[in-house]
Amino acid sequence: MRLLTHNMLSSNIKGVTNGFPLRIEVEKVVEKPVDFNADFLKNMFAKIEWKALVDASRILGYAELPDEAEPSMLDSDDFLKKFHHALLELHLEEGALVCPETDRRFPVTKGIPNMLLHEDEDINNSAAFLNADTV
Amino acid sequence: MVFNGARTRRCLNELGGLIFPAVVLNCVHHPRIFSTMNEIKADGASILCTPVSDVDSHVQQSASVRLDHGCSSSSVQSTPEIEKKYVHHVYDAIAPHFSSTRFAKWPKVATFLNSLPSGSLVLDAGCGNGKYLGLNPNCFFIGCDISAPLINICADRGDEVLVADAVNLPYRTGYGDAAISIAVLHHLSTENRRKKAIDELVRVVKKGGHVLITVWAVEQEDRSLVNKWTPLTQKYLEEWVAPSSLRIRSPSSVTLESIPEAEENGLGEHLKDCNEISSTMKLQENMHLASQSNDHSGAFINGKNIENQQEFFVPWHLPYHRAEVSGASACALANGLAKKDDKKGAVVYNRYYHVFSDGELERLASGMDNAVVVDRFYDKSNWCIILKKTL
Numbered sequence: 001m002r003l004l005t006h007n008m009l010s011s012n013i014k015g016v017t018n019g020f021p022l023r024i025e026v027e028k029v030v031e032k033p034v035d036f037n038a039d040f041l042k043n044m045f046a047k048i049e050w051k052a053l054v055d056a057s058r059i060l061g062y063a064e065l066p067d068e069a070e071p072s073m074l075d076s077d078d079f080l081k082k083f084h085h086a087l088l089e090l091h092l093e094e095g096a097l098v099c100p101e102t103d104r105r106f107p108v109t110k111g112i113p114n115m116l117l118h119e120d121e122d123i124n125n126s127a128a129f130l131n132a133d134t135v
Numbered sequence: 136m137v138f139n140g141a142r143t144r145r146c147l148n149e150l151g152g153l154i155f156p157a158v159v160l161n162c163v164h165h166p167r168i169f170s171t172m173n174e175i176k177a178d179g180a181s182i183l184c185t186p187v188s189d190v191d192s193h194v195q196q197s198a199s200v201r202l203d204h205g206c207s208s209s210s211v212q213s214t215p216e217i218e219k220k221y222v223h224h225v226y227d228a229i230a231p232h233f234s235s236t237r238f239a240k241w242p243k244v245a246t247f248l249n250s251l252p253s254g255s256l257v258l259d260a261g262c263g264n265g266k267y268l269g270l271n272p273n274c275f276f277i278g279c280d281i282s283a284p285l286i287n288i289c290a291d292r293g294d295e296v297l298v299a300d301a302v303n304l305p306y307r308t309g310y311g312d313a314a315i316s317i318a319v320l321h322h323l324s325t326e327n328r329r330k331k332a333i334d335e336l337v338r339v340v341k342k343g344g345h346v347l348i349t350v351w352a353v354e355q356e357d358r359s360l361v362n363k364w365t366p367l368t369q370k371y372l373e374e375w376v377a378p379s380s381l382r383i384r385s386p387s388s389v390t391l392e393s394i395p396e397a398e399e400n401g402l403g404e405h406l407k408d409c410n411e412i413s414s415t416m417k418l419q420e421n422m423h424l425a426s427q428s429n430d431h432s433g434a435f436i437n438g439k440n441i442e443n444q445q446e447f448f449v450p451w452h453l454p455y456h457r458a459e460v461s462g463a464s465a466c467a468l469a470n471g472l473a474k475k476d477d478k479k480g481a482v483v484y485n486r487y488y489h490v491f492s493d494g495e496l497e498r499l500a501s502g503m504d505n506a507v508v509v510d511r512f513y514d515k516s517n518w519c520i521i522l523k524k525t526l
Contacts, residue, residue: 004277039254040275041254043254043256047256112287114283124331
């Protein structure tokens, strides 16, 4: 799982008000090179929750990102490369993502998060939802 | 520089001109380490088996299956039984074989993806074997699917993927630039769930972002295909999922005619998808059961209610040499969810489909207050729609 993905993931457990960001439990981190694409980085910069990215990258062992960032920094190659590295090249291979409100662990195995909810956690799990069927 | 997303990803050949959903070009044989199924005993005993899976799946044994058509129920489920049994478990069991037949890129999907601005983040909900992940090398793709075995196949290729439910995406609102849902919604068994899945696709893209949805159509270009599907009725569902009652009601000797199988290893030839060819006995079996049911809905003509029928089982033939001895297929056979076909040397699974009628997809999407329909079309037996998020 890349930090790009982590920055998008949110706990969707029923009743949770703010499930982002998920806390990270690290067991294994892997680095894999990715081709550089400045367009993509600039596009993503606007979407990224910066603090969550910085915190997550540090947990994965990378401390090069500045605490705060502004769009003007995208002109700097050095900044772009660090942003690129943190966003795309660090992988959580084994570990877990933890809901900030419920402490529910979503396992990450072979780099794949499993975000499936149990029945009692799923907002779609309600008689009202299932019975509101107009077919 | 071309942005691949990961150097480890292999590039799939673009065949173009596909065929969706039934005909497959070039069934390529992928050697797997599965044993042949020689000694599987399908005695119909109800065994609680958990398919081999990385996912902590909750398998519930149930004697009958209901489509949730407004039935009040004291036992509430997040995923309806029919989807667990006839979608999730099937894809989990057939994942590698299924993946090997799903490689040709549908041109309309490719056009949509290639039209996206460079640097876009594309979310594929229900990505299956990841066929479209990375199709546009200038975009970054994140795929999710409810089937862990299929997601593993994507991950092996270096794709960024996760296991998730399309009806409840674990994504922050508005993060993606575009989203696609290719041949997914027809596996959802209630209108509410289908509607929710569309809501989710729109939710996860940014304002101004586009969503492409494709689903199987009632109106199939190849009408003879529909004859090979098994239409579902409430009564039939109950009989199907209770193997003992099925044996009582069905003809004692249900012999399947052997239909010459297309050569699976043929390269460079255009072949019919061998998994969509079902025995004509299937139709007769259905007729027999239908004639015995007391309250089948709608008129049956030649064994099926053609006009209003949108609920089907579509068979998948998993060759013995592709099926695991001690895994999902053994469980499925033991539970009566799959059958052996010795003449074809395959385990026969059924996949649940709600095929869409003309205008249905648009109707589902038209009531949204944060998206508009910007294109709708029919192509190769699929209804397709493109939405744009407005708020």
